[in-house]
Amino acid sequence: MAVTSRSWQAGVQLQQRNSLRFPCLARWHAQAQDAAAVSAALVEAKRRGVEVWVLGEGSNVVLPEELDGLVLGPADRRIEVLDDDGERLRVRAGAGVHWDALVRWSAGQGLWGVENLALIPGSVGAAPVQNIGAYGQELATSCRRVEAVARATASPVQLEAEDCGFGYRDSRFRRDPHAWVVTAVELELKRRGCAQISYPGVVDALATERGVNDASQATPLDMVEAITALRRRKLPDPEVLPNAGSFFKNPVVTRAQFDALETRHGDMPGTFVDEGVKLSAAWLIERCGWRGLRRGAVGVADAHALVLVHHGGGVGAELLDLARDIAASVRERFGVRLEQEPVALQRARGAGLPADS
Ligand SMILES: Cc1cc2nc3c(=O)[nH]c(=O)nc-3n(C[C@H](O)[C@H](O)[C@H](O)COP(=O)(O)OP(=O)(O)OC[C@H]3O[C@@H](n4cnc5c(N)ncnc54)[C@H](O)[C@@H]3O)c2cc1C
Numbered sequence: 001m002a003v004t005s006r007s008w009q010a011g012v013q014l015q016q017r018n019s020l021r022f023p024c025l026a027r028w029h030a031q032a033q034d035a036a037a038v039s040a041a042l043v044e045a046k047r048r049g050v051e052v053w054v055l056g057e058g059s060n061v062v063l064p065e066e067l068d069g070l071v072l073g074p075a076d077r078r079i080e081v082l083d084d085d086g087e088r089l090r091v092r093a094g095a096g097v098h099w100d101a102l103v104r105w106s107a108g109q110g111l112w113g114v115e116n117l118a119l120i121p122g123s124v125g126a127a128p129v130q131n132i133g134a135y136g137q138e139l140a141t142s143c144r145r146v147e148a149v150a151r152a153t154a155s156p157v158q159l160e161a162e163d164c165g166f167g168y169r170d171s172r173f174r175r176d177p178h179a180w181v182v183t184a185v186e187l188e189l190k191r192r193g194c195a196q197i198s199y200p201g202v203v204d205a206l207a208t209e210r211g212v213n214d215a216s217q218a219t220p221l222d223m224v225e226a227i228t229a230l231r232r233r234k235l236p237d238p239e240v241l242p243n244a245g246s247f248f249k250n251p252v253v254t255r256a257q258f259d260a261l262e263t264r265h266g267d268m269p270g271t272f273v274d275e276g277v278k279l280s281a282a283w284l285i286e287r288c289g290w291r292g293l294r295r296g297a298v299g300v301a302d303a304h305a306l307v308l309v310h311h312g313g314g315v316g317a318e319l320l321d322l323a324r325d326i327a328a329s330v331r332e333r334f335g336v337r338l339e340q341e342p343v344a345l346q347r348a349r350g351a352g353l354p355a356d357s
Contacts, residue, residue, distance in 0.1 A: 008070060018058030019121060019238035019245075020342075022316040026071040034076050034094075035149055035156045035183040042154040042181070045070050052151070053345050054181050056123035057098070060130065060244055062316040062344045074125045074183055079105055082186070090144065091187045095125025099132070107220040112193025113142035115223040119231045121238070121245070125182040129173045130341065131166045135199045135227055140166035142187045146173075148180035156183070169249050169341060177343065195223050205230045236301050236309065243301065244342040247308040247323060248281040251336050261334060281330075281338055282306040288329040298322050320344055 012029035015021055028050065032038040045052045051069030055061065076094025079102060083090040089111060093102050103118045116137035126132075127139050128146050143166070146159045157180070165172035173180055195218040197203050205226035206212040212222050236243055253261070258270050258277035265287075270277040282305045285291065291305040297314025299322070301307040308319055308326075327338040 012071070014055070014058065014063060014067075014071065017055065018061055018063050019242060020058075020062060020310045020316070020319065021238075021242040021312070022063050022065075022310060022314065022319070024063035024065060024067060024316070026067045026069075028070040029073070030070060031073045031075040031096075032181075033096075035147065038072070038074060038149045038181050038183055039154040039156065041070065041072050042149065042151055046154070054125075055345075056095070056126035057121060059121035059238070060126065060342045062244065062319055062342050064317070064345065065315050067345060072181065074123070074181060076184060087191055089189050089191075091189055092147075092184055093124045093187070094184050095123060095182050097124040098122075099124055099127055103224060106187075106189055107224040109189075110220060111189035111191065112220050113187060113189040114139075115220040116196055116227055118224040118227045124185050128164060128166070128171055128182060128185060129177075130169045131171050133169065134231075135202065136196045138166075139185075140164075142189060143185060144188045145186040146182055147184040147186070148173075148182045150180055151178055168252070174343075193220070201230050202226060234304065236303055236307055241301065242310040242312075243307050246281070246306045246341055248285070248306060248327070248338040249341050250278050250281045251284075251338060252276050252278050253336060257335075261336075265334075279336060284330045284334055284336060284338070285326055288326070288333055290326050290329070295322055300326070316344070 008028040008030045010028060012026045014024040014026055030041055032041055042052060053067055053069065053071050055071050055073055074095035077096045078094045079097060080092045081089055082092050099122050100119055102124055103114050106113065107115055116135040117132060120132050120134060128143060131139050140161065143161045145161060146164055148157055148159060150157050173182060195215050197215045203215055206215055206218055206222060209226050209229045210222040212218045252273060252275050254276045261268055269280045269283055286305040290300045292302040293300050296318060297311050298319045299309055299311060301309050308323060310319060323340060330336055330338050
């Protein structure tokens, strides 16, 4: 079904459609059921000189008070098995599928590949944008192909996984946010696999949540339930305390930088990775005294220094100011640059407004 300007809704409030619950009035909002509908919406927006933003479930964005253009929500909610050779399945999920529903569907079929990514909020369409990851797994491990619509031409394209530029909470879609609208993701899932239990707490959670004392016997569903329970314990629920998950990426420094930092701060945690040493952003922020701090309507969670929260009655700009101050204090004290994880959608600049509004 095509998205024509007749199916655009005018003046839509997005406060309940972002996990930080910041108010944001979209001039227009439309849902696109498939790639053809995304193309049609892009063509129509171009014809009318309207700027377009893509919004999934709003769990990794900081919204401004107003978006003077079209907010487009890809809404293909199909999960299809494209191929099954008895060992491996190729599964296609539409951009509008809720990510955790796909994880549970997969685990329910006894398939391995995305079980450790349970309970990550958001849509399938956003998953490749920051190559979602948790508990030692990331999307890139099982993603084979991404279907998208190129915004410049409004035509459908397919990107093989190796062309997506996946990195740590990063991809080409994130680096070039105006290039594509993701319409579906193709995964390769396996009938045989073994539980990834390297993260602290996973083994205990398997035992307490599922009665599994030998991890080699765990099923994908056991892993999903164990990870779900762990995450519920650790992270504030956005329904109770609005947040966007981790607000900063864990910074990676060179080995020499880490050695120098460790000399001054002996207890600084660091994990050796291919690119250098990954630091804990939460530790850095906590050491700068931000944990639990409240500034007006926004603040830093008591339970987790990496989670910035909205206590109600505030706007996105207040949280971005706080985030800037946190990053500046970490840079001043440790000489380490923090990179923001949620995307701050920008207000339209100079985009023509629709004449027949
Ligand atoms: C409590 C909590 C815990 C979290 N834990 C994790 C975690 O463990 N690991 C992790 O990686 N992330 C985590 N996140 C972040 C978030 O869940 C992911 O980034 C998720 O993929 C966002 O999905 P969304 O549909 O809500 O995207 P949105 O917030 O709607 O959009 C995020 C960005 O992607 C773009 N986008 C969305 N859909 C599309 C599309 N179809 N095509 C092109 N661009 C698109 C948007 O324009 C925006 O720039 C957490 C968030 C919360 C609130």
